[in-house]
Amino acid sequence: MNIATFFAIAFSSVFVSNFVLARFLGLCPFMGVSQKLKNALGMGIAVTFVMFLASVVTYLLYALILKEGGLWVKYDLVLALKTPMYVLVIATLVQLVEMFLRSRLPALYDALGIYLPLITTNCAVFGVALLNTSDAPELIRRAAERSFSQGLIAASWNGIWSGLGFTLAMLLMSGVRERLAQADVPRPLKGIPIAFICAGLMAMAFLGFTGMI
Amino acid sequence: MAQRSLIKEFTKGILELNAVFVLALGLCPTLAVSTGLKNAAAMGLAVIVVLVCSNTIISLLRRFIPAEVRIPCCIVVIASFVTMIEIVFKAYMPPEINAALGIFIPLIVVNCIIMYRAESFAYKNGVVRSILDGLGVGAGFALSICVVGAVREALGAGTIWGYCWMPVSSSFEYVPASILIQAPGAFVVLGLMMAGFNWLKGRRGGASSRPGAAGPEG
Numbered sequence: 001m002n003i004a005t006f007f008a009i010a011f012s013s014v015f016v017s018n019f020v021l022a023r024f025l026g027l028c029p030f031m032g033v034s035q036k037l038k039n040a041l042g043m044g045i046a047v048t049f050v051m052f053l054a055s056v057v058t059y060l061l062y063a064l065i066l067k068e069g070g071l072w073v074k075y076d077l078v079l080a081l082k083t084p085m086y087v088l089v090i091a092t093l094v095q096l097v098e099m100f101l102r103s104r105l106p107a108l109y110d111a112l113g114i115y116l117p118l119i120t121t122n123c124a125v126f127g128v129a130l131l132n133t134s135d136a137p138e139l140i141r142r143a144a145e146r147s148f149s150q151g152l153i154a155a156s157w158n159g160i161w162s163g164l165g166f167t168l169a170m171l172l173m174s175g176v177r178e179r180l181a182q183a184d185v186p187r188p189l190k191g192i193p194i195a196f197i198c199a200g201l202m203a204m205a206f207l208g209f210t211g212m213i
Numbered sequence: 214m215a216q217r218s219l220i221k222e223f224t225k226g227i228l229e230l231n232a233v234f235v236l237a238l239g240l241c242p243t244l245a246v247s248t249g250l251k252n253a254a255a256m257g258l259a260v261i262v263v264l265v266c267s268n269t270i271i272s273l274l275r276r277f278i279p280a281e282v283r284i285p286c287c288i289v290v291i292a293s294f295v296t297m298i299e300i301v302f303k304a305y306m307p308p309e310i311n312a313a314l315g316i317f318i319p320l321i322v323v324n325c326i327i328m329y330r331a332e333s334f335a336y337k338n339g340v341v342r343s344i345l346d347g348l349g350v351g352a353g354f355a356l357s358i359c360v361v362g363a364v365r366e367a368l369g370a371g372t373i374w375g376y377c378w379m380p381v382s383s384s385f386e387y388v389p390a391s392i393l394i395q396a397p398g399a400f401v402v403l404g405l406m407m408a409g410f411n412w413l414k415g416r417r418g419g420a421s422s423r424p425g426a427a428g429p430e431g
Contacts, residue, residue, distance in 0.1 A: 021396060022396050023245070024240075024241050024242075024244040024245035024396070024399065025241055025245075025320075026241070027240040027241045027244065028238070028240065028241075028325060031237065031240070079296075079299065079300060079303070080296060080300070081296075082319065083292045083295050083296045083299070083319045083322050084288075084289060084292035084293060084296065084322075087288055087292050087322050087323065088285070088288065088289070088292075091285065091288060122323065123241050123320050123323045123324075126319075126320060126322070126323045127316060127320060130316045130319060130320070131316065135315065135316045186408075187411075187415065188408045188409070188411040188412035188415060189404075189408045189411075190411075192237055192404075192407060193404045193405070193407040193408035193411065194404065194408075195404070196400050196401070196403055196404030196407065197400065197401050197404040197405070199400045199404075200397045200398070200399070200400030200401035200404060201397070201401075203396045203397040203399075203400055204392070204397040206396075207395060207396060207397060
């Protein structure tokens, strides 16, 4: 892949099709953990980290096992096995990361630990796995067609930047919500409804990037 | 826990425990797939089927599943049914609906509603109750997503279920606000509808009604 492709993938997953604001993935943490800037940042970093790992692992799984003509099986198993395999692999991965951090990197565990179990069934992580493999957009699919290693690089790169796009949306949202907490909002709109409307306005701003890539 | 009547077991999922408006669970598909009533109905159907099937199986197996591994077991059961639904939809649904649902069919597996009902209800209750619970909660979700879908389609495309709902006349023409079918419209419509739901609940109950706190996971 050349520099332009790297840039295109990054730009597209942060701005053009932002995970939260354009693709509607990962809305539960987006609404649930965005009251404070600090928590939003922690959640964003944890999701980015797990998304990167999940991208690598699920791409390997897809290219080596599930895809037609993979290493072991001669059949196309994508449709039949991708859902259970990805979910279980991601859940196991998150558990392993949590155990590793707890024993080896306690400082990092204190910062990210509480967010990790919440990520296990996060649709953003599962979504990035699907978008890197079976439902890949044009850019990533072309890279994957070129060679195995190119596909792996594109998938992990996309994983990182999708996570950063998620982090960006979380940070923007938490900034708005810290202000909203002080504001005098009509009672039925308090909490989630007004947050949704603000997210709609943010999505409108992001709509301006449509068609750039 | 006092035994609820079987009818109550079904109806509680529609209003009292409404997945989208009260619990704020399953928001991702609600926003993403509600671009039109047809897509929303297909998504609602898929969720009802998966929810009823997984509730049935989990409730049948609840004596054999040790409590420590109940979550992975639930995941495997749900993932199997989601895969089945995905294959059936690929085979029998019109291609444009499949294209619109896209990755959101496999994503049902991480939909918090299904895991929540499997783990907190079906794992503790009998088969009949679990089926009714699945039907009720699924119907509540399907109704909500269909309402959101109908509003967005009616205002954003000027149609309902593909049919033009405005009388066509030369003097008046409805110009659809296409922003409502795009991403921002989804957030705004759902936000306003949640607010309306809270307002109605506040008026009916009288007591202060807090909007449902979002489940942190999923």
